Amino acid sequence: MKKLIILFLFQSILVVQLIAQTVSSVNYKLDNGIVVKIEDRSWTHTWVQQRQDPVTGTETASVTVNIRIMGDLTQSSVFKLTSGGKDVRMKDVAPGTYDLKITSKLSGKPGSFGLDIKGIEVKSKMKTTVNVTIYNYQINIEETPVANKGLASYESLIYRYKGNGEQTLNKGIPSFYAKGAHDKKIAADEALSDIKGKIKPATYDLLITLDIAGYIQKIWLENFAMKPDINYKITTNLNAGEITYAGVNRDVKQLHLYPGGTADKQQGAAKRDAPKEFITYDRALLKWACPPGTYDVLLDIGNGKKYEWVKGAIVRSGARTDVK
Numbered sequence: 001m002k003k004l005i006i007l008f009l010f011q012s013i014l015v016v017q018l019i020a021q022t023v024s025s026v027n028y029k030l031d032n033g034i035v036v037k038i039e040d041r042s043w044t045h046t047w048v049q050q051r052q053d054p055v056t057g058t059e060t061a062s063v064t065v066n067i068r069i070m071g072d073l074t075q076s077s078v079f080k081l082t083s084g085g086k087d088v089r090m091k092d093v094a095p096g097t098y099d100l101k102i103t104s105k106l107s108g109k110p111g112s113f114g115l116d117i118k119g120i121e122v123k124s125k126m127k128t129t130v131n132v133t134i135y136n137y138q139i140n141i142e143e144t145p146v147a148n149k150g151l152a153s154y155e156s157l158i159y160r161y162k163g164n165g166e167q168t169l170n171k172g173i174p175s176f177y178a179k180g181a182h183d184k185k186i187a188a189d190e191a192l193s194d195i196k197g198k199i200k201p202a203t204y205d206l207l208i209t210l211d212i213a214g215y216i217q218k219i220w221l222e223n224f225a226m227k228p229d230i231n232y233k234i235t236t237n238l239n240a241g242e243i244t245y246a247g248v249n250r251d252v253k254q255l256h257l258y259p260g261g262t263a264d265k266q267q268g269a270a271k272r273d274a275p276k277e278f279i280t281y282d283r284a285l286l287k288w289a290c291p292p293g294t295y296d297v298l299l300d301i302g303n304g305k306k307y308e309w310v311k312g313a314i315v316r317s318g319a320r321t322d323v324k
Helices: none
Strands: 022-030 035-038 045-054 062-069 074-083 086-088 096-106 111-122 126-135 138-145 152-159 170-178 181-186 196-199 202-212 215-226 230-237 241-245 252-259 279-282 288-290 293-301 306-315 320-323
Touching (some): 045 111, 111 126, 215 230, 241 306, 306 320
Parallel strands (some): 062 126, 241 320
Antiparallel strands (some): 035 215, 096 111, 152 196, 170 202, 202 215, 252 293, 293 306
């Protein structure tokens, strides 16, 4: 069970109240049997806002769910309110604390994405509105027949967002493990590069290690059945945005990203506070993949000679943010 953590404030989200809600039982599965598991250090997050408003007239207590998916992940969702494992009507709800189950149909490779939200509070004569924002990666796998002398071939690509297949500055390196044994790495039969090669047909747990500016993320594709003479093109769509320095000062060397509001809390002259940094982008003039959010960006001028803040830089999924 993972505590809900609010890291960034999105423009389109109201101020979130930190109440006793947790997100758990994330279930991400493709119809071909592949189970997607993304380790906790990933950029992916779920934000939850709960609000109560008085009922009017003859209305009774109820729960309404609004869901927002950032980028491309799902195309439709079903909500269920539960108590003690049993479904409860979302209208005429008795006061109490409930769980909310969300099940969504994937928009890319057929499959489903679901999660549970615990701690949905219903009060007497109040309407409860639950706003849920989900940011996660989209996994697409294309299978193409190819002459491989009985081997399966593979290629791992990282898309920053739909339509942006830029492969520089971000790389997803695949490695194979015995099914259910993440300590038993299996070498490829032919490594054509660090992102493509050939391997014996079998069912593997495939690990994609994603490196962006030294920030490492791990994505598991478990129960990945690979057939002979089939090429598997594995695309991980980060549903991210991009960020770059677009100002006139050519001495800006690095971008240090912090949660929005950090600059106002810092005393004195602008300076680095490494433990609070989210990520550092070396070579500030390049376009880097970045998760959606609101950041205070610390500009490194002259390799540490001087620092300046740019407050409230907003990164949106599928768009580029120019920091000036």
